[in-house]
Amino acid sequence: xxxxxxxxxxxxxxxxxxxxxxxxxxxxxxxxxxxxxxxxxxxxxxxxxxxxxxxxxxxxxxxxxxxxxxxxxxxxxxxxxxxxxxxxxxxxxxxxxxxxxxxxxxxxxxxxxxxxxxxxxxxxxxxxxxxxxxxxxxxxxxxxxxxxxxxxxxxxxxxxxxxxxxxxxxxxxxxxxxxxxxxxxxxxxxxxxxxxxxxxxxxxxxxxxxxxxxxxxxxxxxxxxxxxxxxxxxxxxxxxxxxxxxxxxxxxxxxxxxxxxxxxxxxxxxxxxxxxxxxxxxxxxxxxxxxxxxxxxxxxxxxxxxxxxxxxxxxxxxxxxxxxxxxxxxxxxxx
Amino acid sequence: xxxxxxxxxxxxxxxxxxxxxxxxxxxxxxxxxxxxxxxxxxxxxxxxxxxxxxxxxxxxxxxxxxxxxxxxxxxxxxxxxxxxxxxxxxxxxxxxxxxxxxxxxxxxxxxxxxxxxxxxxxxxxxxxxxxxxxxxxxxxxxxxxxxxxxxxxxxxxxxxxxxxxxxxxxxxxxxxxxxxxxxxxxxxxxxxxxxxxxxxxxxxxxxxxxxxxxxxxxxxxxxxxxxxxxxxxxxxxxxxxxxxxxxxxxxxxxxxxxxxxxxxxxxxxxxxxxxxxxxxxxxxxxxxxxxxxxxxxxxxxxxxxxxxxxxxxxxxxxxxxxxxxxxxxxxxxxxxxxxxxxxxxx
Ligand SMILES: Cc1ncc(C[n+]2csc(CCOP(=O)(O)OP(=O)(O)O)c2C)c(N)n1
Ligand SMILES: [Mg+2]
Numbered sequence: 001x002x003x004x005x006x007x008x009x010x011x012x013x014x015x016x017x018x019x020x021x022x023x024x025x026x027x028x029x030x031x032x033x034x035x036x037x038x039x040x041x042x043x044x045x046x047x048x049x050x051x052x053x054x055x056x057x058x059x060x061x062x063x064x065x066x067x068x069x070x071x072x073x074x075x076x077x078x079x080x081x082x083x084x085x086x087x088x089x090x091x092x093x094x095x096x097x098x099x100x101x102x103x104x105x106x107x108x109x110x111x112x113x114x115x116x117x118x119x120x121x122x123x124x125x126x127x128x129x130x131x132x133x134x135x136x137x138x139x140x141x142x143x144x145x146x147x148x149x150x151x152x153x154x155x156x157x158x159x160x161x162x163x164x165x166x167x168x169x170x171x172x173x174x175x176x177x178x179x180x181x182x183x184x185x186x187x188x189x190x191x192x193x194x195x196x197x198x199x200x201x202x203x204x205x206x207x208x209x210x211x212x213x214x215x216x217x218x219x220x221x222x223x224x225x226x227x228x229x230x231x232x233x234x235x236x237x238x239x240x241x242x243x244x245x246x247x248x249x250x251x252x253x254x255x256x257x258x259x260x261x262x263x264x265x266x267x268x269x270x271x272x273x274x275x276x277x278x279x280x281x282x283x284x285x286x287x288x289x290x291x292x293x294x295x296x297x298x299x300x301x302x303x304x305x306x307x308x309x310x311x312x313x314x315x316x317x318x319x320x321x322x323x324x325x326x327x328x329x330x331x332x333x334x335x
Numbered sequence: 336x337x338x339x340x341x342x343x344x345x346x347x348x349x350x351x352x353x354x355x356x357x358x359x360x361x362x363x364x365x366x367x368x369x370x371x372x373x374x375x376x377x378x379x380x381x382x383x384x385x386x387x388x389x390x391x392x393x394x395x396x397x398x399x400x401x402x403x404x405x406x407x408x409x410x411x412x413x414x415x416x417x418x419x420x421x422x423x424x425x426x427x428x429x430x431x432x433x434x435x436x437x438x439x440x441x442x443x444x445x446x447x448x449x450x451x452x453x454x455x456x457x458x459x460x461x462x463x464x465x466x467x468x469x470x471x472x473x474x475x476x477x478x479x480x481x482x483x484x485x486x487x488x489x490x491x492x493x494x495x496x497x498x499x500x501x502x503x504x505x506x507x508x509x510x511x512x513x514x515x516x517x518x519x520x521x522x523x524x525x526x527x528x529x530x531x532x533x534x535x536x537x538x539x540x541x542x543x544x545x546x547x548x549x550x551x552x553x554x555x556x557x558x559x560x561x562x563x564x565x566x567x568x569x570x571x572x573x574x575x576x577x578x579x580x581x582x583x584x585x586x587x588x589x590x591x592x593x594x595x596x597x598x599x600x601x602x603x604x605x606x607x608x609x610x611x612x613x614x615x616x617x618x619x620x621x622x623x624x625x626x627x628x629x630x631x632x633x634x635x636x637x638x639x640x641x642x643x644x645x646x647x648x649x650x651x652x653x654x655x656x657x658x659x660x661x662x663x664x665x666x667x668x669x670x671x672x673x674x675x676x677x678x679x680x681x
Contacts, residue, residue: 041519045518049517067523069519074488097454101454101490138437138439306668311435312432312435313434314646316426
């Protein structure tokens with residue numbers, strides 16, 4: 001059982017969707033470590049409502065791919081208890097909105113046990129869940145609550161923006177002895193990209209990735225907005241040189257990579273699907289102000305949800321869920 | 336007083352009509368979803384009509400209900416207007432939630448229908464709260480929570496029932512045991528056979544009734560309502576029923592056989608009740624056919640109503656967050672007005 005994720009690079013890659021990359025990460029970690037098990041609602045025989053865990057039940061059986069009753073407080077808490085006693089659970093909470101049901105075990109047990117016990121236990125639990133609007137799923141199935149978890153002391157939170165990041169970060173999350181929230185975005189499952197095949201491949205939690213280099217403005221993005229920002233950067237090429245960074249890890253946050261970028265461009269747009277006030281955007285902006293105040297050439301811009309819930313009807317949903325056009329507008333405000 | 340009396344002919348015909356309306360509404364909603372006209376998640380109530388209608392017929396219009404993700408049947412049983420329901424499924428401004436809610440969130444507080452719910456198990460605490468209002472204000476109304484068999488495994492359901500039991504609140508908890516929570520059979524989620532057995536641990540009455548029989552459900556809820564109104568506290572009723580369609584529209588249903596569905600369809604709640612009414616002379620075959628075609632026309636009209644209704648304006652996304660507006664959201668909305676497009680960048 002490894003404690004620290006190590007980075008192994010490999011030349012060989014395969015084309016996977018985000019869904020397949022997550023499934024591959026789960027499969028490889030379960031093959032490598034028999035303490036790893038998966039549980040959640042309909043993750044087993046049904047293969048997950050969003051199909052992510054398809055085939056794992058057939059390969060590993062019901063002991064290691066466990067269908068739970070509809071009891072998020074109970075089974076997230078059981079994940080905490082199991083992690084504290086030497087298992088390595090990967091718990092799926094079907095939609096991130098349902099994390100509300102398991103709030104107590106997350107806030108007061110998972111996040112605090114190691115600290116309160118004077119460091120005497122490990123907490124190797126991973127929570128996988130899906131976020132985001134765009135499906136007409138309405139307010140209780142479309143939220144992006146990751147700020148809460150990134151904010152809460154004692155929890156780590158990652159938000160991959162590519163299939164490779166999804167695989168590498170999930171493997172690191174599972175190997176980590178700290179509680180890690182792995183936030184998927186439900187509009188990204190079909191997005192495909194090149195992913196290393198080496199079973200040793202992981203990505204360190206706490207490192208951002210420069211996905212495209214540029215000179216004029218930095219777009220710091222998460223999840224779906226990484227891809228959409230790359231498209232905007234491509235469209236603007238020749239006119240404006242846009243650097244795009246996938247934050248990958250909300251907490252810990254890679255301040256250095258972001259600071260290096262803004263030192264070069266002097267301008268920044270933070271694009272994240274969480275609500276704007278008191279969020280991920282604010283944290284990133286603050287770190288830039290604290291570290292690179294004298295590099296800033298323009299007001300920093302935030303792209304996110306305008307402090308509403310996600311409504312059902314598509315004209316309303318389209319209005320509040322941020323996309324590439326909003327990133328483009330924000331860029332035009334500062335260059 | 337109950338809203339519809341099963342004791343008289345008109346009442347029985349109305350009960351049949353509501354069950355038929357639910358079936359027609361939901362069959363149509365299923366088709367419209369398949370055609371891509373209705374977006375999002377849609378969970379149909381087909382097969383379970385006797386539970387919602389039997390229960391709501393025993394309630395007074397002043398009584399509250401809370402519903403589930405599978406809420407269309409509860410809405411129609413409580414007397415909601417199919418036009419405005421359909422408009423909500425279509426995301427129109429004229430829908431019950433002005434297009435903000437969709438299938439999983441239809442609510443009509445004027446009809447004391449406190450909302451379908453996207454969170455499994457979230458209704459019972461709300462019903463306990465509505466019952467608390469009734470007790471607190473010395474009113475005569477009760478609150479009934481519909482919940483699924485799967486929801487019985489939720490901690491907040493247990494807490495809600497315990498609270499209602501401890502305070503003798505005028506509540507009824509009605510478990511619709513359709514034998515599955517999504518793809519997982521009920522017996523893999525619970526260690527007891529009849530979910531009504533849990534009533535014992537709260538020291539409240541608990542019954543399992545035939546949920547395919549509208550009369551049985553109606554009787555059980557009517558009695559539970561009397562107890563609640565007499566200050567004797569809540570009752571837990573389990574209605575044994577079945578959903579004919581997948582968990583959600585588009586569900587591949589790998590977890591069950593077509594045969595199981597057929598088996599339950601032999602005891603179809605609408606067919607059996609219609610037969611009974613015909614046998615006792617409440618209704619002729621011809622009148623039944625007439626009723627069916629009236630309902631088909633009514634639902635077709637609801638679809639037309641929904642199609643013709645306006646979509647909300649994007650600016651309406653900023654409405655309804657608070658009773659007293661906040662400058663933050665005003666500012667986002669004004670930026671929309673300024674650039675005329677989706678402008679939530681800052
Ligand atoms: C808190 C929460 N967990 C999980 C879900 C996903 N989900 C929606 S419906 C459902 C099954 C519910 O089963 P049951 O209560 O028996 O109702 P039924 O669908 O059978 O009517 C699940 C797991 C949810 N909506 N909310
Ligand atoms: Mg069920």
